[in-house]
Amino acid sequence: MEVTLKTHLYRSIAMVIIALMALQLTNAGGFQLNEHGSRAMAQGGAWAARAYDGSAIFFNPAGLGFQNHGSLYLGTTIIAPGVSFYGPTNQGQSGKTEMVSQVFTPINVYATYPLMEGLTVGLGINNPYGLGTEWDDNWTGRYITQKIDLKSFFFTPTVGYKVSDNLAIGANVSFVTGDVTLSRMVSPGDAKVELELSGTGFGFGGGVIFKATDELSIGASYRSSVKIDAEGTAAFTPSSALFPAGDAAASLELPSTAFIGVAYKVMPGLELEADYQYIGWESYKELKIDFKANNSSSVSPKNYENTFIIRVGGEYTMDEYQFRAGYLYDANPVPDHYVEPLLPDSDRNGFNVGLGYKLSETMTLDLSYLLLKFDERTVTGTEVQFDGTYQSTAHLFGINFGYQF
């Protein structure tokens, strides 16, 4: 009986992973994604001081040091962003354009295994950076962007080590693949350019968790930036000697990020945590695309600024249920001058709720919901001469399935 169930379970898990990968191949989500496990997501992503589950590989690899069991933790986040643009006001326009509705499903898959008491290894597969915006092909901003899809896969082997009963450390490396497709119109003569680029990169990270008392836990982690040198092609329709069709290349540096968090057990069953996340967006200075056909380059200055996210959240355990809630404030990295419909960002307030349910002694189900409210943002004098007001909202639904062995 036990064997049959396990076989069945493994098979199901394998199928779910395949299905998730297939979903991901057709979609991608916001440039940086921080939803990499429903349990963490439901608590505002404040998780670096605890990192109890496989998502420690993302939030804080030291978390594995305290996990003396093997586990599988896998899930997806269904992201449904909505953006309305009013403008371009510098062309005297105030009409509303809605971004084409899309649904993104970044995945997270974590497997961990304790090699010996206090030493746990793991592998994570997730999508920490992604972006997808699409506007109607004929909209007035079509020379700036029609569609962009950026996706990344991080394959992250991780090791966590328990130095003592109250101190663990962890480290990992990430092998990264990145793909971007981009289309927009170019002048003169109204041609469409479609770029497809892909490349690989490498990053590393580390973390520490210190349990100061039975109640108080402090965690910190860091993940390096990842430089992706992408190559591919640029196609122009109609093709013309005016345009540099053919091989193209671009380099994109995914920013570094760091967490520091404090968790506190307020009373039996109730844990609260507050985190500060730093993102080194300064690495995104420009998007430079080199066209080999005529040795020319298209340079779009971005000049993003380093930024932060404040995260608070907690969970309350009652029998086989865990009730979770959280809040986050995400300060956007885009200076007013560089706001554009390619990535119409603004400061975000996130409201999180979620539920964990113990299906059995070894299996858990985590559900989460995040409402991301973007501050209304009005920009003038923009780099691309496309001013106006953006209103954005995103709904995110997370689901994760966990299995311990």
Place this chain on the structure above:
Amino acid sequence: MKLFARIITASAVAALTLFTGCSEDAPSDLPKPGLGGLTINKYVAVGNSLAAGYQSSGLYKSAQMYSYPNLLAGQLKLAGAGLGTFEQPYWPDPGNPDPKTGKAARYVIISLADPNNPVIGPKGETVTAMAPENAATLMRPYDNLGLPGAPLAGFMDTVGTYQGGFGPAIVRGAAGLPKSVFRSVVALQPQLVTFWLGNNDVLGYATTGGTSPSAPTNLSIFQALYTQALDTLKKALPNAKVAVATVPDVRTVPFFTTIGPKVGAKLAANGGLSLYYQKSGETGMGTGTTKFSGGSGDPLICLTGSAYAGLIGTPTGKFYKDNGFPALPAGIDTTKPFGVHPQNPWPNALTLDSAEQAIAGLAVTNFNAAIKTIAASYGAAVVDVNAVFTDIHKNGVLISGVKYTTAYITGGLFSLDGVHPSNRGAGVVANEFIKSINAKFGTTLTGVDVASLPALDIPLSKYMASGTGIPKVAPARWDSFLGLWQ
């Protein structure tokens, strides 16, 4: 499990509530079109080919639809003006006939057999109408009174001398309508008039290389005509708001800036030869030389010279044959290599040399000073088109992600004749009118979305943007265009 089910239900309800509670109101500080308390039930445009929506050397409906007056009328209506139909003298495509050939006068990119040297000009399209589509049925003056070719004197002219070749078709004095543009305006009783004349008082001089006419309009005559125009308008329509515009410096338009640098590049590639050209007034030997080094003394080569640029260095008298010279002018020897020998120089009629540029430039400066002064004394808004296009000529202009320049064809703002704006060029002009009208009269007209206007139709798949390619317009094909000023 019951509790679990209840929680799931509650969450779902909560999520749905959040969903439906999320539709946001439109931002309050967006531009709202308005007339600032003015009542505008009639708008009339006075002007020349620029107002008419003349493009690519022709007057045709699919371009006239994007004339700056029609674009402005559209924005006025958005702001609540009760204009009804803004009547324009639409000439059904492919537009007016070339008087010599009887075929459509408008230019298209005809041949790209040699993609480096696109051939541009009329392609023999059969004309479908000999007059604007409603010329016989519209028993009132057109709201757009742009007369291609008309100089400033065309405003008061009652006999047609200064109304240009299209005067009879647009003013229609013979059909019992008012015989002058001025009388037509008064008959329409507009509350808003745009008045943009004066371009042709220098353009005819410049586009013929300073030969025909041999001088821009005399400044004191220009001042007198301009004062008379605004004065009579003020007296006849005391409450009408008037917006006037300055005359762009001819030296910024692709008609003059395209060929010279390409010829220079070709000469440089051929051992650094100099171009020998006829200076102002010269008919025989050419005493001008240039390497087009970019200095202020460089001559400007007219786009009409495009057909001859490819002949530089070969012994040819094609220019003299094409232009019906009964005999070669004294001092000319067409056995000498064309353009690189003083005895077979680049012709004066295709050249605006530094002296002629100075004359044209001074005329523009003086006309514009007069326009600004006279407009101020009559309370008219001034649209400084010259300042705008001089800036675009220097720096280009970025609009919704596209950098537009004054380059021929690829710049996006000019039509194929190199003088008249494209649809998007007209959009830029319309937005300048709107800015000035708003600033002067307190209206809050919104602008034209330039990116929404059709782009210049370029057969991209065949077009080469080589640095040395010289676009070519066969010489006879300029007749209709240059005839605007005859």
